[in-house]
Amino acid sequence: MTRIFIIIGFVILLSVSCKNQNKIHFTPTFTESKETTHEIPKGQEYTFGYLEVLENRDKPEGKKIKLPIYIFKSRSKNPNLDPILYTVGGPGYTSMRASKYMKYYKYLDDRDFILFEQRGTQYAKPSLDCPEWAKAVYESNLLDFDSSDADSLFQKAATFCSERLRENEVDLNNYTTNQIAADINDLMNVLGIDEYNLLTMSYSTKIAQVLIRDYPDKIRSVVMDSPLPLEVNYDEESVANLLEALDKLLSDCEKDPDCNDAFPNIKSRFLKYLEEKTKYPLEVIVENPNNGEPETFYLKGKDLINVFTSASTGSVPNIPLEINKILNNDLTSVKKQLQSLFNEPGNGIGIGMRLSVWCAEEYPFNSQEKITNETNKYPEVKGLSPSVFDDGICEIWGVKKVSDIENKAVNSDIPVLLISGEYDEETPVKWATSMSNHLTNSYHLIFKGWKHGPTTNWGNPCAMQTANDFFNNPTRKPNSACLEEIKSPEFKTVE
Template sequence: MIKNFTGVIIFLCLSTLCFGQRNAAFEPVFKTSEKTTHQIPEGQKYTFGYLEVPENRNDPGSQTIQIPVYIFKSRNANPKTDPVIYTVGGPGSTTMPSAQYMNYYTYLDDRDFILVEQRGNFYAKPHLDCPEWSMALHKIKLPDFDSEQSDALLAEAAKSCRARLTHKGIDLNGYNTNEIAADINDLVNVLGIQEYNLLTISYSTKIAQVLLRDYPERIRSVVMDSPLPLEANYDQESVENLLESVDKLLSDCASDVACNRAYPNIKSRFYVYLTNKTKSPLEVNIENPSNGKIETFKLTGADLITVFTSASTGTVVNVPFEINKLLNGDLTSVKEQLSSLFEEPGNGAGVGMRLSVWCAEENPFNSQATIASEKTKYPEVEGLSPAVFDDEICKIWGVQKVSERENDAVKSNVPVLLISGEYDNETPAKWAASMMANLSNSYHLIFRGWKHTPTTNWGNPCAMQAANVFFNNPKSKPSPECFGQLKNPVFKTE
């Protein structure tokens, strides 16, 4: 059975799992599938299937893997011929759940919208899950766990997960940004797409940068929402970026008459509070729902800073209010967060893929001396590790370091729109600003009072609208009416 898509023959995948085949001269193919990952909105036209590619292009004998792809047809009767290709962040996050919400994506008003799962993630075949890691994290967070055993428990989890995945024949060196970029380029070629646009968020903006560097020929424009520059050493800066974002928000509160009146000197008071709790932890009693036993958590500044990190764009205006509750001894919100720690651990979805990417691309470029100093540099959150994965974990995972150029800035004259949230501590706006020197046709929009990944803010689709305006006219900075209407955040004061 065959179907015709933009002049390209697509064969129906007859096998339920093509992972495991080997072919030294393998040519990527796209095979349609009647069985989808999610239920698609009624009336939405689409094609679903799997891109089959080598697991490791550096290995002539590499087995093949399957990457799920949705091709959603535009709502426009005469759509533009350059589709948008979209993949989400992480690394380790799945793109496929977005398929359920096509009614909300503005991009379909003008052109086709293609969702690509990154290799190793939940709906890809294989899926690099690590339930062992999730179980270890779950144990570590419980109050009766001996914290001195944390490193050993995580090390054992990494060893166990690695052994299980490699026993399945999975080549962990095949899961990195270069391979993902090559997957997308293969998809473009297989589908016969002559020109396309990229929509990327957070980690996947690294994929966009590699595509701009290595496969720029067919890229018409790129949106990088919350960009992570190749040249940035994430781990070395993460604690500093966190505190800078908190400082920015609390300074804005101090500059706002109503917020400052409700919470005078809140920034200095909060920092003193965090420092004191780091020296003398806050004890919080919670009933364990599984056995009715009262458990005592001991929280330091590194724990209590979650009053900011757990907030979303929609709730960030509540942060001064929540801090004030803490300062006044009201622990209701803290107890709600702690109660969730008794829930069953997750399945470790995508953790193996995240480990492979991070240990090949980020960890090797870290200064371990800087990492160590960051843990003690800030008295408010002393002990908070800036590293996503400790160096010892990456040694256990054992993937090969990528080339030095993967830590170098990418230069391009392809039109790029950089989108940042003002209070984003994960990928701060300063990173996007620094990229503009090497992206000669780039523009930067900073969304006031917003946090990470503005284009996914369903409460206000302004960033999505800005991205779509840019796709329709990438030669100028987008200026949608909604962006001009954004105002300073109105903080909750009662």
């Protein structure tokens, strides 16, 4: 009997071995193309092409997707051999728009620069666009829209978009951060790059964290601009973060003699005003640019705080002045913003990818009780939901929850530079501070008076210069000369 079992066992092993030899394997490829996503200015050397990878890595015989890639050649005659790979935030934004502006990117002074498009975004094939969602946003802003129908409107949009994408054989479960990280690792292998640097911002800092956790071998250094930690549940605290950032800016105004003289007690007055308008909405009449007819809006605190959230770093010095104008019933800026609501709906570029990421990676880890409390906790902006997408939307989108490890902090000794804007309400300073405890070779720089995305502040390229200095020497904290020149903002007190 023993001999029979041995023979049977050998036959089974032989059969398994033969099956493994016949198993289909897939090798990612990079194919150059003369048809680019954008017209590149003359004088810039580059290679453009598409990385082809599996949509589902568990199905080597399955669908292939294509991701556009630019490889921009360094301006140096003797560039460093470790390129920088850059991909932007969102999730859902395209990285390709940056391709037109490479002459402004200081990184090319020292090394090649790779621009990477994430799967599902605008120029990827496929692109997970949701024009249905864009139309719903447009309709929800119309004056005759009943706000009680909002949930139904967006749920229908999510239903139509998900059904259309699935009918086009898109597997929505495979448009996640860890799949994007695997795409980047595939690209490095295909290009034969032994060592590279990562430049990431906002959402794409999550991609960086997954890369240094799962594929660390080739990574020399990482810059995370406005970092979003894996372990943070964004939706649970976004309203608190907004109010904390506003408090910081208005407190700084009150500490500034000129600002405080021009706008005394502006913080308490503005917060009281927001609370009052939440109870008794502000009536604002604007001209509809499409037909010239007057339209009436009723704005609450959660709407009027847009004077802060819509501001960029360049307009930070104007924020107290703009708030004071609202307090004095000068609604010029408010009306200008309201008129933009009449613009025709877009095509919902990247919304499907955003939904897949958020519904697989953020929504499953949220406490709905905390979100409800956050929505109603602050009388100044009561009713302002902290959620990027309501729970009903993610139920409709129907993607699988990612592994619990995707909601845990990453520990690494790879050199990392964390960059924060002091007034960033989207990815607050405290998040980067917390991350530095897990990244043992990290440095954290806070740009005073700046908001989200310091490395893309075209009015002052100091953060970009600092990031480039770090890439050139990631073993020490950057000490760029421009850093000494960045002080608290000089708030404007008159037009």
